[in-house]
Amino acid sequence: MNAVDGSDHYSKTSDEPPPSLLTIILDTNPNAWALLSPTLPLSAAIANLLVFINAHLAFNNANKVAIIASHTQRAEFLYPLPAHEISPHINGSNTHNGDVEMADGDEPTVAEETSTDDANHYRPFRQIQSTLLTSLSTLLKTTSPTSLTPTTSIAGALTLALTYINRCTLNASTTSPNPTTTTPSDNALNPDTAPPPLHPRILILSVSGDLAHQYIPIMNTIFACQRLSIPIDIAKISGDTVFLQQASDATHGTYIKLEHPRGLLQYLMMGFLPDQSCRGFLVAPTAVGVDFRAACFCHRRVVDVGFVCSICLSIFCSPPEGAICLTCGTHLQLGEYGEKPAVVAKKKKKKRDMVDGKAKEATVRSRPG
């Protein structure tokens, strides 16, 4: 009879892991890819990425994927596309609540052509492939040489990714008929009561370095991810940035710097494919040391040692002008910065003490005798 007692059988544990949403941020900075082209041209990288996406979708029927291009000056969705880009003539019906409808895999996003290739390709895979390729080529066509900068707008892409994840999480919690009652922050606050309906994660394929000028927005998105427990994985193909290492470290993601960019696919398959429920069993291939340096708020320089405002914790590479914090405006007192510390000469221990100590020891030893 004891078998019926005990309350563990109330909690219905689902042995199937929840579906995962993979948001890929692809750094499409043309400069960096041009530099990379001898080892890993963009086309090869995209082909590898597509196989990886298909593998992700093959894991589970309900797995989802979103791809965001972080271009030189803006960030754009490559898949799924905002609905008005596909069908501009029915735009009016979509904007009634200020939401942008995202065409998902359920609706045919691209013009359906019945070619002989169809029968040899699993349909969801083919849809993503064609959408991704067309949107990427339009993105590259609309890039003018004048807009080229050596950096990329990772922060914007991360923000887009977070908004999309938020939306999908809301949609996924279908058990409540009224989705407004549960916000994702509720889920994040009490994860024990309800199992997460969706495991989101972000993967950044980064090729360009130097993100120092976006330090603040990037750190903000990182903290948002940390709070929502969304891991950020980084595949560093080339270049080097400090902050992405911190991103993966703070959110328990994976950071891999690709030694051989040619083997991108194997890195992706082995390091980045397992989702959260799998990673519990696997040894994470992560970076050895994390660079925790920050960028100063005044010149966006990466600093080893800096000055921190005692009120708002802003970081400066040198004392700001007039000792007024640039962020919060507090008048700071620098104290006696730059002065040499007054060194007080060490007092020498008196010899007499030493002699006394020895003498005491001697007496202690001699006592038993």
Added chain:
Amino acid sequence: MSASSLRSFEYLEGLPGTTFNRLYKQPSTALAIFRRMLPHLAKSFVMALLYISRPMPVTDLEAWVRPDGRRERDNAFNLLERLHILASAANPGKPRAYNLTNPFAASLRLALTGGGGHNSFGVPTNVAEDDVITIPELDEFARKQWEGVLGYMVGSSTGVDLSNSGVELSPGVQHLLRGGGLVDIRGRRVEITQDGFAFLLQEVNAQVWTMLVLYLQAAEKLSMDECEVLSFLFTLGSLELGVPYSKTNLTATQCQMIHDLSDFGIVHEATPEASHFYPTRLATTLTSDAGGLRSTSLASSSDANRGFIVIETNYRIYAYTSSNLQIAILQLFTRLITRYPNMVAGKITRESIRRAISMGITSDQIISYLTTHAHPQMAKKQPVLPATVVDQIRLWQLEGDRMKATPGFLFKEFNTQADYEAT
């Protein structure tokens, strides 16, 4: 691993290695088995090994898994070997190494990248405008056919009139149900068996798989090639809902299958002579996981049927349904008191549960049925069902299990006392 896949899975494991080799030649089969049959960790292993040309030493794979995940790792390896996906490579002099077996790896790679000439994901056709069947129509067809099958099984024993469902079961289906031991035909009366009850209380997806395994076993007797049948089933799972597919490139066996499966509502063909067919939701969710099913399965496709049972701590049960089939199933283990146009109310009593248990239904089946069909308002709570009710149902079952028989031996007629002591 959900219960639904278990049966198909056990069946698959029993197949000889050569059948696997032939099965894995189809990319759709490789993809479906990968997606449906493997536990999560095993999928990671397969993907990690997929694009490595050399066999991977066991030590490397073991180093990849954390020490506390050893049990899961061994499970995964075990299963992969049983399904002939993973094989230890023969390289003498070196430590044991694993690689993926060839037809499987090649097919999975093909499935991921596309290409080849296998046509295993179905050939869509274009159909004239007025012949196009919409998705709601397909759902309705599938629901009608499937409920017809279930109604045939339930109808006889509960006395609820199900004849208005208007589905005439084909002799083939009736034969299959009897062959699988789900119903027993005595004279002209159809009587449901214990297995039949267990079948009724399963999820739709599990029911479909059970039925398909029965079909597979029957197919062997009809001298249909089981390999062909299986691979076509997996192909069906990868088709898209609402798209017509051509029959021209199918073999005779597969055309026969389409005809048989349309009796269950798994596929839809306008006429046996038509050149195309539509997969219904029953087919396209064949290879989905349980997680994806809850939102897409047949039961929830029409809003009326999506979770309709409210159960209170005082054992009263309210079911918002007007489907005769659902009422008949409920009646198996509840005492229904009142019936309203869109709702029935009843009570779970000791007698009703005992009656169900005497028919061979277990308490776990009842509980899982109630859980899967719980009203959305109830499903929000954790635990879904009131704890008192769950406990009481189990207790009512245990009442009957007070004595347990264990096999024993009786030795008698010993010749001498010494013999007796020696044994």
